[in-house]
Amino acid sequence: MRIRATTVGAVGIALLLAGCGNAAPTTPAAGPTSAAPEARELVVLAAASLTETFETLETEFETENPGVDVKYNFAGSSDLAQQIVNGAPADVFASASDATMKTVTDANLTAAAPTIFATNTLQIATAPGNPQGIATFADLTKPDLKVVVCAPQVPCGASAEKIEKATGVTLTPVSEEPEVKSTLGKVTSGDADAGLVFVTDVTSAGADVQGVTFPEASQAVTNYPIAVLRDAPQAELAAAFQELVTGEAGQKALEVVGFGAP
Amino acid sequence: MTSALTGKRRDDERRRDHEFGVGLPPLLWVPAGLAFALIALPVVGLAIRADWPRVPELLLSGSALDALRLSLVTAAISTTLCIVFGGPLAVVLARGRLAGLSVLRSVVLLPLVLPPVVGGLALLFLLGRTGLLGRGLDLWFGVTIPFSTTAVVLAQTFVALPFLVVSTEGALRTAGQRYEAVAATLGASPGLAFRRVTVPLVLPGLASGAVLAFARCLGEFGATIAFAGSLQGTTRTLPLLVYLERESDVDAAVALSLLLVVVAVAVIAVARPRGVEGSR
Numbered sequence: 001m002r003i004r005a006t007t008v009g010a011v012g013i014a015l016l017l018a019g020c021g022n023a024a025p026t027t028p029a030a031g032p033t034s035a036a037p038e039a040r041e042l043v044v045l046a047a048a049s050l051t052e053t054f055e056t057l058e059t060e061f062e063t064e065n066p067g068v069d070v071k072y073n074f075a076g077s078s079d080l081a082q083q084i085v086n087g088a089p090a091d092v093f094a095s096a097s098d099a100t101m102k103t104v105t106d107a108n109l110t111a112a113a114p115t116i117f118a119t120n121t122l123q124i125a126t127a128p129g130n131p132q133g134i135a136t137f138a139d140l141t142k143p144d145l146k147v148v149v150c151a152p153q154v155p156c157g158a159s160a161e162k163i164e165k166a167t168g169v170t171l172t173p174v175s176e177e178p179e180v181k182s183t184l185g186k187v188t189s190g191d192a193d194a195g196l197v198f199v200t201d202v203t204s205a206g207a208d209v210q211g212v213t214f215p216e217a218s219q220a221v222t223n224y225p226i227a228v229l230r231d232a233p234q235a236e237l238a239a240a241f242q243e244l245v246t247g248e249a250g251q252k253a254l255e256v257v258g259f260g261a262p
Numbered sequence: 263m264t265s266a267l268t269g270k271r272r273d274d275e276r277r278r279d280h281e282f283g284v285g286l287p288p289l290l291w292v293p294a295g296l297a298f299a300l301i302a303l304p305v306v307g308l309a310i311r312a313d314w315p316r317v318p319e320l321l322l323s324g325s326a327l328d329a330l331r332l333s334l335v336t337a338a339i340s341t342t343l344c345i346v347f348g349g350p351l352a353v354v355l356a357r358g359r360l361a362g363l364s365v366l367r368s369v370v371l372l373p374l375v376l377p378p379v380v381g382g383l384a385l386l387f388l389l390g391r392t393g394l395l396g397r398g399l400d401l402w403f404g405v406t407i408p409f410s411t412t413a414v415v416l417a418q419t420f421v422a423l424p425f426l427v428v429s430t431e432g433a434l435r436t437a438g439q440r441y442e443a444v445a446a447t448l449g450a451s452p453g454l455a456f457r458r459v460t461v462p463l464v465l466p467g468l469a470s471g472a473v474l475a476f477a478r479c480l481g482e483f484g485a486t487i488a489f490a491g492s493l494q495g496t497t498r499t500l501p502l503l504v505y506l507e508r509e510s511d512v513d514a515a516v517a518l519s520l521l522l523v524v525v526a527v528a529v530i531a532v533a534r535p536r537g538v539e540g541s542r
Contacts, residue, residue, distance in 0.1 A: 078509045146409070151492065153510035174409035175491025176498075178506045186491065190392035191408045 037067035042237045043089065045073045045080040047096035047224070048181070049120070049200050053253045054094070054245075061244055068237060076179065077101075077155070084109055084229065091238035094226040094245065096120070097155040101225040111232065114225035117246045119260035120198045121221055122159050124212040125187045125205070132193050137214045138169050140194055148183050148192040151176040156183065159220035160196045166219040184209065198222070199258040221260070305523060312520055313513040320517040328495045329503040330521065336411065336499060337479035340418035344426040344475045349468060351423075352430035353460070357439070374424045381420050382488025389416070389489075413490035414497050418479040425478055426471035433467020434460070477529055480522065500525075 042061075046054050051074045058070045073080065073090070077100035084093060085107050093110070094117070095101040101114050126134055132145060140147050149171060150157030157176060164170055174192065177183040184201050186192040188208045202211035226245055228238040244250050251261065313320075320326065354360075355367050373381055389396040389407045399405045407413050441463065445455040483501040490497040492506065500522055508515040 076509070082512070146406075148491065151506050151509075153506050173493070175493050177492055178487065178502070178509065182487065185488075186408075189386055189390055191386065191390045191406075 039067045039069070040234055040237060042068055042070045042091050042234050042241060043073070044070060044092045044094065044241065045075075045084065045088070045090045046092075046094040047077045047080070048074045049096055049198060050074065050094055050224075052204060052257055053250075053259070056253050057244060057250060060249060061241060064244075065237065065240065070241070078103070089231070089233060090229055091232040091234050092226065092228055092241055094224065096222065096224055097158075098223050098225060099155075099158075101227065104227070104229075109230050110227040111230050111235065111238075112228065114227035115242065115246055116223045116262040117226050117250065118224040118254045119221050119262060120200055120224065120258075121217040121260060122156065122163065122196050123199045123202050123217065124214060125184060125195045125197050125202050125209040126193065126212060127187065127190060128207060128210050130210050130212065134194055134212055137163065137167060137216045140171055140196075141169060145194065146192045147171055147173045148175045148177060148186045148195045149173045150180055150183050150196070151178055154178060154180070155222055156180040156196065156198060159222055162220035163216050167216050199260075203258040223262070224259070308516060308519055308523070312516045316513055317517045317520070320514045321521055323514075325494055325498075325503060326514075326518060326521070329498055329500045329518070330525075332411070332414070332495065332498065333480055333500040334525075336414045336418055337476050340415050340422055340479045341426075341472055341476040343415070343419045344423050345468065345472055348423045348426040348471075348475075349430055352427045352434060353456075355427065356431045356434035370427055371424050373421050374428075378417075378421050378482065378484030379488050380484075382417055382485035382490075385413075385417060385420060385485065385489040389413075408489060409491045409493065409497060411490075411496055414486055414499060417485035417489045418482045421482055421485055422475035422478040425474040426468070429471030429474060430464055430468045433464040436467075437463040473529060477526055480525060480529070 044054065051072075054072060054074075058072070061070055062068055073083075075083075077095040077097055080093065081095065081100040081103040084090060084104050093101070093104060095104075095114075104110055105114065124134055124137075124140065126132065132139075132142075134140065134145075139145075149160045152158055152161045160171070175186065177186065180197050180201055183195045184197050184205055187195040187197075188205060199211065199213075202209055226242050228235060228242055232238045245254075255261070351370065355363060355370070360366075376384075386408065387393050389399070391397065391400050391406050391408065396407060399407070407416070437460075441459045442455045445459050446452075450458070481501060482499070483505065486492075486497065486499060487502060487505075492498045492502045498506075500518060504515050504518045504522070507518060
C-alpha cells in the first residue's frame with residue numbers, strides 16, 4: 001500500500017515536471033566520437049512582429065552553422081522580458097521596444113549593451129480601397145468614424161499617445177486593444193474603420209487592409225534592440241546570430257517587411 | 263413546507279451514512295492532495311508576489327474602480343439573462359418531447375468546450391458590422407454592437423449559459439415528475455403545476471447554476487476581447503484590465519488579480535451553491 005502510494009506520488013510529480021520542462025534546452029545524445037558536427041540548439045526569444053523576418057533568417061543561419069537548430073519563441077516583448085527575468089533559459093532576446101529591453105538590462109541579464117537593429121513606425125490601417133478617404137492623422141477625429149488604437153501600456157499604443165501629444169490631435173477611439181494584432185483584427189473584420197498599427201503589421205496583413213502613411217508618424221519611432229543574454233548556454237552562436245541580424249542579410253530581410261534602418 | 267421537511271430528512275440520512283460509513287482508501291489522499299495543491303498553490307504564489315503596501319492605491323485607481331464596477335454590473339445583467347432564457351431552455355431539454363433534442367443539447371454545451379476567443383469571433387461574424395445579422399442592424403437601424411457594453415453582456419451570456427442550463431436540467435431530472443403528476447390529478451393546470459411545484463423543486467439547482475454562471479461571467483476574457491474590444495468604463499472588465507496592466511505594471515496586474523480572487527471567493531461563500539457543496 002505504502003509503496004503504491006509513493007509510486008503514484010512520484011508519477012504525479014514526474015508528470016508535473018515533464019509539463020514544465022519543455023522550455024529547457026535538451027542536450028542531444030550525440031557521441032563524442034561522432035563525425036557529424038555537434039548538434040546544438042540556439043534559443044531565440046523574439047517580439048511577435050519579427051516572426052516573418054526571423055523565420056527567413058533561420059534557414060540561412062542553420063546552413064552557415066551545420067548542426068545548429070534555431071528554436072524561436074515569438075511572443076509579446078513584455079511577456080518575453082518577464083520570462084527572462086523569471087529564469088527562462090535562452091540565448092538571444094530581440095525586443096520590440098527599449099522599455100521591455102530595459103526590464104532585462106535592469107535585471108543585469110544581458111551579456112553586453114543591447115544594439116538597435118531596426119525601427120518601426122505607425123501607419124493608419126483602413127479597409128481595402130480606403131472607403132472613408134482617410135489621408136491624414138487629423139482625419140481620424142472625423143465624427144462617426146470608428147477608430148481603434150492600442151492601449152498606452154503596449155508599444156503601439158505608447159507611440160499613438162506620443163503622436164497625439166506632439167500634434168495636439170486627440171483621438172476618441174472605440175477601443176484600446178491590448179495587442180497590435182488585435183487592433184489590426186478589428187480593422188480586417190470590418191468592425192472598425194481605421195486602426196493605428198505598425199507599418200510591418202500592414203505589410204503582413206497583405207490585401208486585407210490598406211496602409212495610409214502620415215508624416216506625424218516620425219514623431220514616435222519605435223526601436224528594436226537585440227542582445228545576447230548573460231546566461232546564454234550558446235554564447236558564441238548567440239553572438240553570431242546577432243551579427244546576422246545586424247548585418248547586411250538581416251537588414252535586407254527586415255526592410256522587405258517594412259522595418260526602418262536603425 | 264414539504265420540501266423543507268424532506269430536505270431535513272435527507273440531511274439526517276446523509277449524516278447517518280457519514281457516521282457509519284467506511285473510511286477513505288489512504289491511496290486517494292495523494293492525488294487528492296496534488297489536485298488541491300495545483301489549485302491552491304498558484305493563488306498563494308499570487309498573494310506572495312503582491313506588493314502589499316501599494317495594493318490599496320493600485321485598487322483605488324480610476325481604471326481599476328471602473329473595471330470592477332463594469333465587471334459586477336455586466337456579470338449581474340448576464341446572469342439575469344441566463345436565468346430568464348436558460349431556465350426555460352433547461353425545462354425544454356429536460357421535459358420536452360421533441361425529435362433531435364440530444365442534438366440541441368450538444369449545441370447548448372458548445373460554449374463549454376470552445377475556447378472563449380472562438381466564441382467571440384463567432385459572435386463577431388454574426389453581430390459584427392459586416393456579420394450575418396450585424397450588417398442588417400447597421401444598415402436598417404444604425405445599430406452596431408461591437409465596442410459596446412451590450413457586446414460584453416452578450417459575450418458573457420454566451421459563455422455562461424451552459425453552466426446554468428446544465429445545473430438546472432440536472433435538478434429537473436433528479437426531481438422527476440411525480441409531484442407534477444400528483445398536482446395534475448388534483449386538478450392543477452400545467453401552468454399552475456409548473457409555478458407551484460416544478461419551480462420550487464428546481465430552485466436550489468437554478469441558484470447554484472446562477473452562481474456558477476455569475477462566476478464565469480466575472481472571469482470572461484477571450485470572447486469579450488474578440489467581440490467587444492477594450493475601453494475603460496465601456497468594455498474593459500477586470501480580466502481585460504489585468505491582461506493589459508501585465509504589459510506595463512505587473513504589480514497592478516497582481517493586485518487586480520487578487521481582487522478577482524477575493525470577489526470570486528465572496529461569491530462562492532455568500533451563495534454557497536448547494537448542488538456543488540452537497541449535504542452541508
